[in-house]
Amino acid sequence: MNVAITYNIKKKETLTENLPPDFYAEWDDDETIDAIRDAVSKRHEVVLIEADKEGYQKLVKEKPDMVFNIAEGINGRNRESHIPAMLEMLGIPYTGSGPLTLGICLDKARAKEILSYYNIPTARFFVSHSALSAQHSALSFPLIVKPLYEGSSKGIRNDSIVYNIDDLNKKTEWVINEYRQPALVEEFLDGREFTVAVMGNGDEVNCLPIVEINYSTLPEGVNPIYSYEAKWLWDTPDNPLEIFTCPAQIEAELTQRIEEICKRAFQVLDIKDWCRIDIRLDGKGTPHILELNPLPGILPDPKSNSCFPKAARAAGMDYNRLINTVLDIACKRYGIYGNR
Numbered sequence: 001m002n003v004a005i006t007y008n009i010k011k012k013e014t015l016t017e018n019l020p021p022d023f024y025a026e027w028d029d030d031e032t033i034d035a036i037r038d039a040v041s042k043r044h045e046v047v048l049i050e051a052d053k054e055g056y057q058k059l060v061k062e063k064p065d066m067v068f069n070i071a072e073g074i075n076g077r078n079r080e081s082h083i084p085a086m087l088e089m090l091g092i093p094y095t096g097s098g099p100l101t102l103g104i105c106l107d108k109a110r111a112k113e114i115l116s117y118y119n120i121p122t123a124r125f126f127v128s129h130s131a132l133s134a135q136h137s138a139l140s141f142p143l144i145v146k147p148l149y150e151g152s153s154k155g156i157r158n159d160s161i162v163y164n165i166d167d168l169n170k171k172t173e174w175v176i177n178e179y180r181q182p183a184l185v186e187e188f189l190d191g192r193e194f195t196v197a198v199m200g201n202g203d204e205v206n207c208l209p210i211v212e213i214n215y216s217t218l219p220e221g222v223n224p225i226y227s228y229e230a231k232w233l234w235d236t237p238d239n240p241l242e243i244f245t246c247p248a249q250i251e252a253e254l255t256q257r258i259e260e261i262c263k264r265a266f267q268v269l270d271i272k273d274w275c276r277i278d279i280r281l282d283g284k285g286t287p288h289i290l291e292l293n294p295l296p297g298i299l300p301d302p303k304s305n306s307c308f309p310k311a312a313r314a315a316g317m318d319y320n321r322l323i324n325t326v327l328d329i330a331c332k333r334y335g336i337y338g339n340r
Contacts, residue, residue, distance in 0.1 A: 001043075001044045001045070001065045001066055001336075002044065002045045002046075002047065002062075002063075002064045002065045002066075003040050003044040003045065003046055003047075003064060003065065003066045003067070003068055003327070004046075004047045004048070004049045004059070004062055004064035004066075004067045004068070005033065005036055005037055005040065005046060005047070005048050005049065005067070005068045005069075005070070006049050006050075006051045006055065006059075006067055006068070006069045006070065006071040006083050006094075007027075007028055007033050007036075007048070007049075007050060007051060007070050007071055008026075008027040008028065008050070008051050008052075008071050008072050008073065008074065009027060009028060009029070009030065009033060009050060010027045010028065010029050011027075020154070020155070020178050020179060025153070025154050025228070025232065026072040026150075026151050026154065027072055028070060028072075031299075031300060031301065032070075032298060032299055032300060033048065033070075035300035035319060035323075036068065036070065036298070036323055038320070039319060039320040039322075039323035039324060040068060040323060040324065040327065042320060042324070043324060044066075044327075047062050047064060049062065049064075049067075051071035051072075051073065051074070051082070051083050052074070053074075055071075055082075055083065055086065056086050059086060059087065059090060059092065060090065063092075064092060065093075065336075066092075066093050066094065066095075066327070066330070066331065066334075066336065067083075067087055067092055067093070067094035067095065068094070068095050068323070068326070068327055069083055069084065069087070069094045069095055069096050069295075070295060070298070071083040071295075072151075072295060077103070077106065077107060077148075077149040077181070078099075078102075078103045078106075079106075080102040080103065080105075080106050080295060081098075081099035081100070081102045081103045082099075084096070084097070084098055084099045084102060085099040093330065093331075093334040093336060094330065095273050095274075095326055095327060095329075095330040096272055096273050096274065096294060096295060096326075096330070097270070097271050097272045097273070097275070097294040098270070098272065100270070101269055101270050101271055101272070101294060102294055102295065104269060105269060105271075105291070105292045105293070105294050106149050106150075106151065107148065107149055108146070108148055108149075108184050108291055109125065109127045109148060109184055111269065111291065111292060112125055112289075114268060114269060115265060115268070115269075115289055118264065118268045120261050120264055120265050120268070120289060121261065121286055121287065121288040121289065122288050122289045122290075123186040123187045123188075123189055123280075123282075123288055123290070124139055124186065124187045125139070125184060125185060125186040125187070126139065126185055127148060127182050127183070127184060127185070128145075128172045128176070128182060128183045128184075128185055129176070129182045130172075130173075130176065131169040131170075131172045131173040131176070137168070137185065139185065139186075139187050140187055141162070141163050141164065141168075142161050142162065142163050142187075142188040142190075143161070143162050143168060143185050143186065143187060143188055144156075144160050144161050144162070144185070144186050144187075144188045144225065145160050145162060145168065145171040145172055145175055145183050145184070145185050146160065146175070146183065146184045146186070147175050147179040147181055147183065147184070148181050148182045148183065148184045149181050150179065150181075151291075151293060151295075153226060153227060153228045153230075153231045153232070154179075154228065155175055155178065155179050155228070156225065156226075156227050156228055157227050157228055157229065158222050158223050158225070158227045158229050158230075159171065159223075160223075160225065160227065161188055161223045161225065168185070171183075172185065189280040189281065189282045189283075189288055189290075190224075190282070190283055191280060191281025191282055191283060191285060192212060192250075192280070192281050193212070193213045193215070193224075193226070193278070193279065193280045193281075193290075194210050194211060194212050194213065194248055194250075194258060194278075194279045194280075194287075195210075195211045195213065195276055195277065195278050195279065195307045195311075196208070196210050196211070196258060196259070196262045196276065196277045196278075196279060196311075197211075197274070197275075197276050197296070197307065197308045197311035197312065198262055198263065198266050198271075198274065198275050198276070198277060199273070199274045199325065199326070199329060200273075200329060201272060201273060201329065201332075201333050205263050205266055205267070207258075207259045207262055207263070208308075208311035208312060208314065208315045209246055209247035209248075209311050209314040209315055210246070210247060210248040210250070210255060210258060210259075210311070211244050211245070211246040211247075211248060211307045211310060211311055212244065212245045212246070212248035212249070212250070213226055213243055213244060214242070214243055214244065214245055215243075217241050217242050217243045218230055218234065218241070218243070219234060230243070240303050240304075240305055241305070243305060244305055244307065244310060246307075246310050246311055246313075246314045247314055254285070254287070257287055258279055258287045261279075261287055261289060262277045262279070262289075265277060265289055265292060269292065271292065271294050272294075272330070272333065273326055273329045273330045273333065274294070274296065274308075274326050274329070275292055275293060275294045275296065276292075276293040276296035276297075276307060276308050277289060277291075277292050277293070278290040278291050278292075278293070296308045298319075298322070298323070300319050308322070309322060
């Protein structure tokens with residue numbers, strides 16, 4: 001089978017003054033792209049297709065039998081949907097969720113509205129289009145302020161938790177100006193935090209061992225959130241934080257509750273093949289969904305603290321098997337025999 005890998009690669013050039021410093025945080029590096037290529041090439045012919053503005057022409061030219069899609073997209077709130085929409089137009093099957101699901105999950109408010117409709121717990125929130133609109137919030141402090149359409153902890157800084165209206169206004173204004181999009185304001189949940197790797201489709205959706213994020217390993221005095229600083233500055237392959245525990249040391253009843261809401265969210269948002277779902281407990285120990293990542297990060301180096309591969313290793317899957325399992329799950333969904 002001829003498999004194309006569609007991706008966006010981190011740029012090495014200096015960012016312009018008009019872009020935030022974490023603009024390329026979602027994109028993958030050479031090591032990840034090479035590792036995925038190496039894994040898939042053990043069973044299939046592989047071609048790499050960068051998801052740039054010439055991506056459509058490349059797909060038309062190559063005509064792959066299947067696409068392993070990790071492309072985050074370039075511009076706009078629907079950027080993660082661009083490659084899947086092109087593939088659907090061309091009739092090319094691909095791994096992962098469709099354009100609608102990817103667009104909804106990146107728009108955190110739309111995803112939370114759907115979760116709320118189905119009574120799946122998520123923190124109370126509102127969307128702020130200006131600092132003034134934040135003054136009329138009915139939510140209870142502390143609050144956390146995030147960009148509405150970002151992932152990979154983009155726009156989430158150590159000071160994103162706010163405790164009064166003045167700081168709320170300042171942080172909301174910063175998000176709107178820095179990222180040129182509305183701010184999502186949520187009630188901050190102060191319980192333990194987990195992330196769950198989910199794989200499968202239909203009645204065959206399964207959760208890998210749950211990962212817990214241990215904020216006690218962060219520098220003293222910082223806020224207990226997986227901020228940009230925690231993810232990209234304080235935690236590095238050369239000096240990794242012991243921030244994750246997998247499997248999480250939790251009782252069976254809590255494991256069951258977390259897995260149940262993850263599987264329900266996976267279904268109601270029509271997620272396909274795989275997804276990483278972030279969970280946090282409230283003060284009463286009730287799990288709430290923070291966000292869903294249907295294009296999960298998959299850094300191959302165990303020192304890089306990438307949660308999906310970490311959960312896979314805990315389940316007995318090495319990196320090559322993880323990648324090919326995702327491919328096989330997608331092939332099965334399309335009725336394709338993936339090993340040919």
